[in-house]
Amino acid sequence: MSIDPGSYTPIYRQLADLLRVRIEAGEFAPGESLPSETRIAQEYEVGRDTVRDALAALRNEGAIITVKGAGSQVRPQHDVAVVRVDGRARVAARMPSSAEKRQLKLTDGTPVLVVHREGRDEEVHPADRTQLDVGD
Amino acid sequence: MSIDPGSYTPIYRQLADLLRVRIEAGEFAPGESLPSETRIAQEYEVGRDTVRDALAALRNEGAIITVKGAGSQVRPQHDVAVVRVDGRARVAARMPSSAEKRQLKLTDGTPVLVVHREGRDEEVHPADRTQLDVGD
DNA sequence: GCCCATTTGTCCGTATGTATA
DNA sequence: TTATACATACGGACAAATGGG
Numbered sequence: 500m501s502i503d504p505g506s507y508t509p510i511y512r513q514l515a516d517l518l519r520v521r522i523e524a525g526e527f528a529p530g531e532s533l534p535s536e537t538r539i540a541q542e543y544e545v546g547r548d549t550v551r552d553a554l555a556a557l558r559n560e561g562a563i564i565t566v567k568g569a570g571s572q573v574r575p576q577h578d579v580a581v582v583r584v585d586g587r588a589r590v591a592a593r594m595p596s597s598a599e600k601r602q603l604k605l606t607d608g609t610p611v612l613v614v615h616r617e618g619r620d621e622e623v624h625p626a627d628r629t630q631l632d633v634g635d
Numbered sequence: 636m637s638i639d640p641g642s643y644t645p646i647y648r649q650l651a652d653l654l655r656v657r658i659e660a661g662e663f664a665p666g667e668s669l670p671s672e673t674r675i676a677q678e679y680e681v682g683r684d685t686v687r688d689a690l691a692a693l694r695n696e697g698a699i700i701t702v703k704g705a706g707s708q709v710r711p712q713h714d715v716a717v718v719r720v721d722g723r724a725r726v727a728a729r730m731p732s733s734a735e736k737r738q739l740k741l742t743d744g745t746p747v748l749v750v751h752r753e754g755r756d757e758e759v760h761p762a763d764r765t766q767l768d769v770g771d
Numbered sequence: 772g773c774c775c776a777t778t779t780g781t782c783c784g785t786a787t788g789t790a791t792a
Numbered sequence: 793t794t795a796t797a798c799a800t801a802c803g804g805a806c807a808a809a810t811g812g813g
Contacts, residue, residue, distance in 0.1 A: 509781060516733075525731070535797060546783050551798085559695050559743070561730040567798045568790035581725075587770040589717075592728035592746045592762035594697040597652075607695070610728045610746035626728040626746070633769035634723040645800060671778060682802045687779085703779045704809030773813105780808070788800075 502543055505527060510545055511552035517543075518553060522573055529573045533563065536571075559606035561627070574606075577628035583594060585631045589615040592626065637681055646681055647688035653679075654689060656696060658709055666711040695743035697763070703742065710742075713764035718750075720769045725751040728762065735759060 503511050518533070527533055536554065540547045554571055557563045565571040584590075591613045595605050603611070603625045612629060614622040624631070638649050654669070663669055672690065674687070676683045690707055693699045701707040719724075727749045731741050739761045748765055750758040760767075 520731075535794075537797075546774075549782060549785085552781080555691075559730065560733065560736075566791080569792075570797065584770065587768070590726055590748070590767040590769055591765075592696065592748050594744050594746065595803075597655075597696065600696075608730050610730065612726070612728050629727075631726040631769075632723070633726055633767075634720065635770075647800075673778080684803085685801060688800080701779070702810080704777080705811075706778060774813085778808100778810075781806085783805085784803080786800100786802080789798085791797075791808095792797090 502545070511549045512556065514539075514543060514545065514549065514553040518557060519562060522557075527573045529575045532569075533571045533573070558607040564606045574608075574627075578582045579630050580628055581624075581630050581632050582624060584614055584616075584617065584631050588633065590631060590633070591615070595623075638681070639748065647685045648692065650675075650679060650685065650689040651692040654693060658693075663709045665709045668705075669707045669709070671706055683707060694743040700742045700744075710744075710763075715766050716759060716764055717766050717768050718758075720750055720752075720767050722752065724769065726767060726769070727751070731759075 502510055502517070504510060506513065518539075521527065533539070534542065536547050536550045539550045543550075554563065554565060558565055558571075561574060563571045564574050583630065592610050593613065595609070595611045599605070599611060603623075605611070605625055605627070610626045612624045612626050612631060614624070614631065616622075638646060638653070642649065645700045646745045654675075657663065657758060663695070667712045669675070670678070672683050675686045679686075690699065690701060694701055694707075697710060699707045700710050728746050729749065731739065735741070735747060739759075741747070741761055741763070748762050748767060750759045750760070750767065752758075
């Protein structure tokens with residue numbers, strides 16, 4: 500499979516799909532680095548900006564993380580903290596505000612879980628390392 | 636408040652902050668269009684690319700939605716469907732796969748809620764129009 | 772239905788700054 | 793210190809979608 504410049508699907512999206520397949524196939528282990536943007540641009544014969552668009556898409560869907568100066572890697576799996584939610588509650592999810600993102604040290608593509616309970620403050624949990632245990 | 640090109644905070648981020656403030660102040664109602672990228676670029680005297688970076692940040696945090704050919708608008712609030720979750724369950728949140736994004740017609744910056752229950756199929760709900768009612 | 776102006780999307784280029792190793 | 797890699801910011805050009813007339 501390769502890139503078709505004549506396709507109606509944008510190149511950066513085709514490239515993101517190709518990289519996603521390689522990631523899911525296990526070609527890059529979690530925590531392992533992908534090739535550099537320049538390298539990928541050479542391999543697929545596209546501009547670096549196009550590569551960056553593809554990597555941005557993968558970041559925003561939580562597939563990879565990127566560290567300035569160091570490169571991109573498959574998103575490492577965190578240990579999951581199971582948070583018990585007693586009693587009746589409302590649970591929602593959303594993207595963090597920029598303040599929450601800083602405070603909780605959230606990477607791009609990481610939502611938060613929000614727990615509302617009667618008479619209590621709202622709880623906000625990072626979704627990349629939290630599961631809720633609810634009910635009963 | 637204005638943009639300081641000499642700041643250590645990137646221009647596109649300063650611009651995103653400025654626009655976020657204007658949105659939160661109610662200058663643009665939900666569903667109401669923001670000025671065009673070109674217009675914003677002129678107003679703040681920055682390149683269109685910088686404006687696009689700022690708008691992308693706002694999209695990915697769920698603050699706005701953008702429609703090709705039509706512009707960006709403050710994210711309209713959906714009616715929330717409350718989904719009752721009976722019994723014990725595990726609840727998580729993550730960004731949708733590209734397939735889920737298409738199927739559920741999710742806009743950028745919209746996570747999904749995932750409900751795991753013993754002996755049942757996993758349930759996936761769009762977080763921009765779903766809340767879970769859990770417990771008891 | 773069609774045309775047209777507007778607007779966003781895609782893709783490329785260059786240059787410079789900053790973080791990492 | 794040096795080299796590599798990503799981040800930011802500007803520019804231009806054309807494609808594609810929208811909406812109004």
